[in-house]
Amino acid sequence: MTRNQTEGDEEKRGPRVFVEQSGGHPTESGQLAASNSEATVRAAPQPAAHATGDQLNQPADSSPEPAGSFRELGLSAETLAACERAGYTIPTPVQAGLIPRALAGVDVLGQARTGTGKTAAFVLPILERMTQPHRGGGPRALVLVPTRELAVQVRDEFEKLAHGSRVHCVAVYGGKPIKGQIDKLAKHPAVVVGTPGRVLDHMSRGTISFGEVEMLTLDEADRMLDIGFRPDIEKILRRCPESRQTLLLSATVPPPVAKLATRYMRDPEILDFSTHELAVETIVQFYFTVDPTRKFELLERLLQREQPRQVIVFCRTKRGTDKIYERLSRKRSQQSGEEVACIHGDLSQNIRDRVMRQFRDGTVKTLVATDVVGRGIDVSSVSHIINYDIPEFCDDYVHRVGRTGRMGREGVAYTFVAPDEGPQLTRIEMRIERLLKRDEIPGFEAFDRRPKPGPLQVKIGLDGSTSGGEAGQDATAEPAPPKPPSSASLLGKGRTPKRFRRAL
Numbered sequence: 042m043t044r045n046q047t048e049g050d051e052e053k054r055g056p057r058v059f060v061e062q063s064g065g066h067p068t069e070s071g072q073l074a075a076s077n078s079e080a081t082v083r084a085a086p087q088p089a090a091h092a093t094g095d096q097l098n099q100p101a102d103s104s105p106e107p108a109g110s111f112r113e114l115g116l117s118a119e120t121l122a123a124c125e126r127a128g129y130t131i132p133t134p135v136q137a138g139l140i141p142r143a144l145a146g147v148d149v150l151g152q153a154r155t156g157t158g159k160t161a162a163f164v165l166p167i168l169e170r171m172t173q174p175h176r177g178g179g180p181r182a183l184v185l186v187p188t189r190e191l192a193v194q195v196r197d198e199f200e201k202l203a204h205g206s207r208v209h210c211v212a213v214y215g216g217k218p219i220k221g222q223i224d225k226l227a228k229h230p231a232v233v234v235g236t237p238g239r240v241l242d243h244m245s246r247g248t249i250s251f252g253e254v255e256m257l258t259l260d261e262a263d264r265m266l267d268i269g270f271r272p273d274i275e276k277i278l279r280r281c282p283e284s285r286q287t288l289l290l291s292a293t294v295p296p297p298v299a300k301l302a303t304r305y306m307r308d309p310e311i312l313d314f315s316t317h318e319l320a321v322e323t324i325v326q327f328y329f330t331v332d333p334t335r336k337f338e339l340l341e342r343l344l345q346r347e348q349p350r351q352v353i354v355f356c357r358t359k360r361g362t363d364k365i366y367e368r369l370s371r372k373r374s375q376q377s378g379e380e381v382a383c384i385h386g387d388l389s390q391n392i393r394d395r396v397m398r399q400f401r402d403g404t405v406k407t408l409v410a411t412d413v414v415g416r417g418i419d420v421s422s423v424s425h426i427i428n429y430d431i432p433e434f435c436d437d438y439v440h441r442v443g444r445t446g447r448m449g450r451e452g453v454a455y456t457f458v459a460p461d462e463g464p465q466l467t468r469i470e471m472r473i474e475r476l477l478k479r480d481e482i483p484g485f486e487a488f489d490r491r492p493k494p495g496p497l498q499v500k501i502g503l504d505g506s507t508s509g510g511e512a513g514q515d516a517t518a519e520p521a522p523p524k525p526p527s528s529a530s531l532l533g534k535g536r537t538p539k540r541f542r543r544a545l
C-alpha cells in the first residue's frame with residue numbers, strides 16, 4: 042500500500058482518480074483505481090510548461106517551453122486580468138489541473154507539494170463563480186483554514202486576485218475583537234475565510250449563516266480533518282447546503298484522510314500533483330545529532346555558519362519557543378543586532394500579526410516558532426528551516442520544511458536529533474521516503490544513529506518497535522528502501538489516545 046492509494050471502502054463510492062500527464066493536465070484513470078486496490082495515484086515530475094520560481098526567473102535563452110497559460114483553463118477575461126495583475130503568467134501544475142475541474146463544478150481533493158500555488162488553485166475558481174449573478178446575502182464561498190495567520194494570508198491572496206472586482210472577502214479568526222468582524226459580516230461579503238473556532242462562534246451568535254454557500258474549501262485539509270478540528274468542521278459542514286461544491290487542498294493526504302474526506306464530498310475527484318518525493322527537491326535536508334543540553338550552542342554555531350537570509354527555528358512547545366527566543370535575542374543584541382522574533386499561540390493576536398508583518402517585510406530575519414506557522418505560511422525569502430525540536434508528527438516535518446523552497450527556490454532544512462530521538466528521525470525518513478544527510482559541526486556529535494557492523498543489529502520498526510536483525514551491515518551502505526507505512530500506523534492505531542495535537 043502506498044500513501045496515495047485509494048482504499049477499499051472508497052472503491053464502492055468510486056472516487057475518480059486522476060494522474061497528471063506530462064502536459065500537466067489530468068487524465069481519468071478512475072477505472073483502474075477503482076478496480077485495483079493496489080492502484081497508486083502517481084504524478085509526473087513538474088512539467089517544464091508550468092510555473093516555478095526557477096522558471097519564472099529563467100534567462101531568455103533557456104530551453105524553450107511548451108505553451109501553458111491561464112487562458113487555457115477556462116477562466117473569464119476578468120479573472121485572467123486578475124492573474125496578470127498578480128504577476129501569474131504560467132499556471133503551476135496544481136492550478137492547471139485543478140482549476141478546470143473546479144470550474145466544471147465537481148468536488149476535488151487536490152494534493153500538491155508545499156509552495157506550489159494551491160491557494161490560487163482554489164481562489165480563482167471561487168472568484169470565477171462569484172462573477173455569476175446571485176440573489177441573496179451570502180456568503181457564497183467559505184474557506185476554512187487551521188491558523189489565524191493562514192486566514193490572513195488567504196484573505197490577502199483573495200484581495201490581490203479580486204482587486205477591482207466587487208467580490209469582498211472577510212477573514213474571521215480568533216484573538217481579534219469580534220465586533221469588527223460582525224460589522225464586516227453584516228455587509229454580506231461573498232467570501233468568508235476563517236478558522237473553525239471563530240466561525241462557530243459567529244454561527245452561534247447568528248452573525249453568519251451558511252445556507253447560501255455554493256463553494257466550500259478546506260485548505261490544509263489533512264490538518265482540518267484530524268481529530269483536533271474534525272468535530273468543529275462537522276458542525277460547520279452540517280450547516281452548509283448539500284448541493285455545495287467542496288474543494289480540499291493539502292500537501293499531505295494520508296489514505297485515512299482521503300477516505301474520510303470523501304464523506305464530506307460528492308463523487309470526488311482526487312488530483313495528485315505531488316511527485317514521488319513529499320518534500321520539494323530544491324530543499325536540501327540535513328540532520329545533526331546533538332545532546333539536548335548543547336542544542337542552543339549548536340543553533341548559534343549553525344546560524345553563524347549559514348548566515349541565513351531568513352530562517353524559521355521550530356520548537357515543540359510555547360515555553361521552549363519563548364526561551365530560545367529570549368536567549369537568541371540577548372545574544373543578537375550583543376552582536377549583530379539583527380532582529381529576532383517569536384510567535385506562538387499564547388501571544389496576543391496583535392503581537393502575532395505584527396511579527397508576521399515584520400517577518401514578511403524582512404525586518405525580522407530569525408523567527409522562533411511553534412507549528413503555528415508550520416502550515417501554509419508563504420514567505421518567499423525563507424532560506425532556512427531549523428527543527429530545533431524534531432516534530433512529533435511526520436507530516437508536520439513535511440509542512441515545516443515546506444516553509445522554504447517556495448515556488449522552485451532553494452532552501453535548506455536542518456533537524457536536531459537528540460540521542461533518544463533516532464526512531465523519530467527514522468519514521469520521518471520513512472514518511473518522506475528519503476534519507477536525511479548527516480551534517481556535523483565538530484564537537485557536537487552526540488551519537489551515531491546509523492547501524493554499525495556488529496554481531497547483532499537492531500531494526501527500528503515503523504511504530505518504533507525494535508527487533509533483532511542481520512549482522513554485518515555496513516554503516517555507510519545504502520539501507521534497504523523503507524517500507525511504506527501501513528494504514529494502521531497512518532491511522533495512528535499505535536498511538537496512545539492522548540497523543541493528540543497540542544495547541545500551538
Ligand code: ADP
Nearest residue numbers: 092129131132133155156157158159160419448
Ligand atoms: P501552497 O499553498 O501550495 O503552499 P501558495 O499558494 O502559498 O502555495 O503559493 C506559493 C507562492 O507562489 C505564493 O507566493 C504565490 O503568490 C505564488 N504563486 C502562486 N501561483 C503562481 C503562479 N502561477 N505564478 C507565479 N507565482 C505564483
Ligand code: MG
Nearest residue numbers: 159160260417
Ligand atoms: Mg497553502
